[in-house]
Amino acid sequence: MRALLIFLFGIYLFRISHIVFYPFDLTPEEAQYWDWSRHLDISYYSKPPMVAYLNAISSAIFGISELSVRLVPILLSFILSIASFIYLKRHIGEDRALKFVIVAQLSLGMSLNSMLATTDAPLLFFWTLGVFAINSAINQSSLWRWFLVGTLFGLAFLSKFSAVLWILCAALLILIRRRELIKSFGPYISVLTFGFFTLPVIFWNLKHDFVAFRHVSGLASKGSGIRFEGPIEFILSQTLMMSVLPFLLMVFGFIRLWKDKRFEVFIFFSLPVFIFFTVLSIFTNVEANWAGPALVGGLILASYFISGLALWAYVFLSLIILTAVYFSPVFDKLGLSEILPPNKDPAKVGIGWKSLGEAVSSLRVNKEAIVTPHYQIAAQLAFYVKSNPRTYCVNLGRRMNQYDLWEKNYQGDAIFVDNKPIQDIILKSSDGIDKSYVHCLSWRGEVIRCFYIYRLKNLRKIQEVKPERF
Numbered sequence: 001m002r003a004l005l006i007f008l009f010g011i012y013l014f015r016i017s018h019i020v021f022y023p024f025d026l027t028p029e030e031a032q033y034w035d036w037s038r039h040l041d042i043s044y045y046s047k048p049p050m051v052a053y054l055n056a057i058s059s060a061i062f063g064i065s066e067l068s069v070r071l072v073p074i075l076l077s078f079i080l081s082i083a084s085f086i087y088l089k090r091h092i093g094e095d096r097a098l099k100f101v102i103v104a105q106l107s108l109g110m111s112l113n114s115m116l117a118t119t120d121a122p123l124l125f126f127w128t129l130g131v132f133a134i135n136s137a138i139n140q141s142s143l144w145r146w147f148l149v150g151t152l153f154g155l156a157f158l159s160k161f162s163a164v165l166w167i168l169c170a171a172l173l174i175l176i177r178r179r180e181l182i183k184s185f186g187p188y189i190s191v192l193t194f195g196f197f198t199l200p201v202i203f204w205n206l207k208h209d210f211v212a213f214r215h216v217s218g219l220a221s222k223g224s225g226i227r228f229e230g231p232i233e234f235i236l237s238q239t240l241m242m243s244v245l246p247f248l249l250m251v252f253g254f255i256r257l258w259k260d261k262r263f264e265v266f267i268f269f270s271l272p273v274f275i276f277f278t279v280l281s282i283f284t285n286v287e288a289n290w291a292g293p294a295l296v297g298g299l300i301l302a303s304y305f306i307s308g309l310a311l312w313a314y315v316f317l318s319l320i321i322l323t324a325v326y327f328s329p330v331f332d333k334l335g336l337s338e339i340l341p342p343n344k345d346p347a348k349v350g351i352g353w354k355s356l357g358e359a360v361s362s363l364r365v366n367k368e369a370i371v372t373p374h375y376q377i378a379a380q381l382a383f384y385v386k387s388n389p390r391t392y393c394v395n396l397g398r399r400m401n402q403y404d405l406w407e408k409n410y411q412g413d414a415i416f417v418d419n420k421p422i423q424d425i426i427l428k429s430s431d432g433i434d435k436s437y438v439h440c441l442s443w444r445g446e447v448i449r450c451f452y453i454y455r456l457k458n459l460r461k462i463q464e465v466k467p468e469r470f
Contacts, residue, residue: 001085003098004081004082004085004098004101007101007102007105008078008081008082008101008105011105012074012077012078015074015114015115016067016074018115018326019066019067019070019115020066020067022326022327023351024347024350024351025066025350025351025352025353025354025380025384026066026069026117026350026353026380026383027116027118027349027350028349028375028376028377028379028380029118030069030070030116030117030118031353031376031379031380031382031383031384032375032376032379032402033047033051033052033055033117033118033119034055034059034069034117034379034382034383035378035379035382035383035391036049036051036052036055036402037052037053037055037056037059038056038382039052039406040052040053040056041204042200042201042203042204043200043201043204043205043212044212044402045208045211045212045215045400045401045402045404045405046212046215046216046401046402047119047160047161047212048119048157048158048159048160048161048201048212049158049200049201050119050122050155050158050159051117051118051119051122051159054072054122055069055072055117058071058072064383064388069117070115070116070117072117072121072122073113073114073115073116073117073118073121074114074115076114076121076122076124076125077105077110077113077114077121077125079125080124080125080128080129081101081104081105083128083129083132084097084100084101084104084128084132084296085097085098085100085101087132088100088300091135091262092262092300092304096303096304099303099306099307099311100299100300100303102303102311102315103246103299103302103303103306103311103314104295104296104299104303106243106314106315106318106319106322107241107242107243107246107295107299107318108240108241108242108243108318108321108322108325109241109242109288109289109292109295110124110295110299111322112325113289113292118289119159119160120160120289120292122155122156122159122160123156123159123160123162123163123292123293124292124293124295124296125159126152126153126155126156126159126163127152127153127156127163127166127293127296128296129152130149130152130153130156130166131265131266131269131296131297133145133148133149133152134149134170134190134265134269135265135266137149137186137190138173138178138181138265141181141184141186142186143185143186143189145186146185146186146187146189146190146193147189147190147193149190149193150189150190150191150192150193150194150196150197151193151197153166153190153194154193154194154196154197154198155197156293157194157197157198157201158197158200158201161212161216162290162292162293163293165272165273165276165293166194166269166293167191167194168272168276169268169269169272169273170187170190170268172268172272173264173265173268173269174187176268177264177268208405211400211405215400218399218469219284226282226283227281227282227283227284227285228282230281230282230283230284230285230286231278231279231281231282233281233285233286234277234278234281234286234288234291235278237286237287237288238274238288238291240288241288241289241295242295242298242299242302243314243317243318243321244317245302245306245310245313245314245317246298246299246302246303246306246314247298247302249301249302249304249305249306250270250298250299250301250302252301252305253267253298253301253302253304253305254267254271254301256305257301257304263300263301263304265297266296266297266300266301267297267301269293269294269297270293270294270295270296270297270298270301271294271297273291273293273294274291274294274298277290277291324340325346325347328340328345328347328444329444331444332444332445337444341446342443342444342445342446342448343446343448345443345444347443348443348448348449351441351443351448352441352442352443352448352449353380353383353384354384355439355441356380356381356384356417356439356441356451357380357381357383357384357385357386358384358386359437359439359451359453360381360385360415360417360453361385361386363415363435363437363453363455364385364386364389364415364455366413367389368412368413368414368415368455369389369390369392369409369410369411369412369413369414369415369459370382370385370389370390370391370392370410370414370415370417371391371392371393371394371410371414371415371416371417371459371462372391372392372393372394372416372417372418373393373394373395373396373398373418374393374398374418374419375393375401375402375403377393377417377418377419377451378391378392378393378403379391381417392408392409392410394408394462394464395464395465395466395467396423396425396464396465397465397467398467398469399467399469400467400469404467408461410459411459411460411461412458412459413434413455413456413457413458413459414430414455414456414459415453415454415455415456416453416454416456416459417451417452417453417454418451418452419449419450419451419452420452421452422436422452422454425462425463426456426459426462429459429460429461429462429463430456430457430458430459430460431456431457431458432456432457433454433455433456433457434455434456434457435454435455436452436453436454436455437452437453437454438450438451438452438453439451439453
């Protein structure tokens with residue numbers, strides 16, 4: 001246990017230092033979820049409410065900063081690591097439990113989910129605890145354990161809609177391996193408990209024309225025909241998230257440990273998720289993080305087999321990958337910029353937003369309203385402009401977003417920000433431009449994006465375009 005705590009202390013000390021000292025601002029999604037926490041509700045346009053609640057608690061305790069926002073995934077990951085070690089120590093042995101924590105913490109997917117304040121962090125937290133709970137309920141059946149199962153997966157659902165896949169996983173497990181549970185009250189109690197947690201989200205959607213469900217179905221059907229390359233792309237993305245060796249060992253574990261009752265829950269709560277998204281990738285683009293719930297079960301299987309030189313090789317390779325991800329300017333220092341050019345660097349998504357906020361703050365001399373046609377910009381300006389003002393997103397033809405569901409009282413003198421020159425529809429809705437400014441952001445020596453900032457006189461209600469996409 002002491003070795004585990006030392007390892008975790010080092011990991012989390014690095015993560016906190018990276019947040020405090022490295023020039024990586026909140027990503028647009030993180031900023032959006034933080035802005036939701038200032039408008040607490042029982043659900044939101046694209047996600048359930050858990051991420052907003054956690055941000056509200058963290059901001060109330062620690063104030064408003066990148067660290068307070070990202071402390072949530074850091075703390076969830078730390079607690080989950082300890083809980084996983086304690087549970088797996090009894091289930092598969094202390095050595096393999098420790099290896100699981102090491103393998104998981106050094107995998108790219110789990111590492112990112114321990115740093116970025118998105119919906120994936122609470123989803124993985126509650127999903128993993130739910131997997132442990134259902135494993136316990138199956139082996140030591142009691143009604144309170146099944147109630148706990150429903151509660152944990154209900155909290156996972158309030159974190160991200162994809163948690164509903166637990167019902168598919170549990171059903172397959174019971175039908176294929178545990179048919180005696182069909183006649184037991186326990187599984188039905190867990191489903192009823194889970195259903196209770198879904199009621200607020202369903203009620204909210206009834207009031208808002210089911211926009212959240214239409215958004216999710218739109219994401220799942222946005223492809224243009226059959227994509228035969230889709231499964232290959234998805235499998236490669238999961239290999240990157242887990243690293244090559246753990247991914248291969250996971251596949252080996254699916255085969256080798258199929259009949260081992262100690263691992264049946266971990267297999268059935270990972271393999272069906274991978275299969276589901278592999279099939280879905282044929283019809284639409286599947287993001288790498290969508291299959292996040294399957295990572296834990298898969299890494300438990302991988303950690304059962306990895307040892308000795310293979311474990312050290314994994315640690316070494318993972319440290320190289322994480323260094324490249326967290327410190328991408330190292331490519332420039334080594335003369336390897338062509339491998340990951342600045343304009344293709346994923347890190348650029350979190351670069352320069354604080355600088356943009358400062359630029360807007362300097363023009364906002366009379367507390368003018370802040371308006372933009374992009375929800376990402378609206379969220380970032382809400383976080384980074386001085387005093388964290390209310391910001392507004394006007395829809396000029398893009399897909400619907402959460403800001404479309406909030407009141408828009410921006411009339412009067414305003415600051416307008418876009419990633420291209422101002423459009424006529426905006427100019428005609430005002431008495432003209434008082435001052436303008438182009439603010440460009442650089443990363444690793446190259447300009448990665450520019451913003452056009454305008455101080456407008458007497459901005460009136462803009463004629464918005466009704467979004468056709470959700």
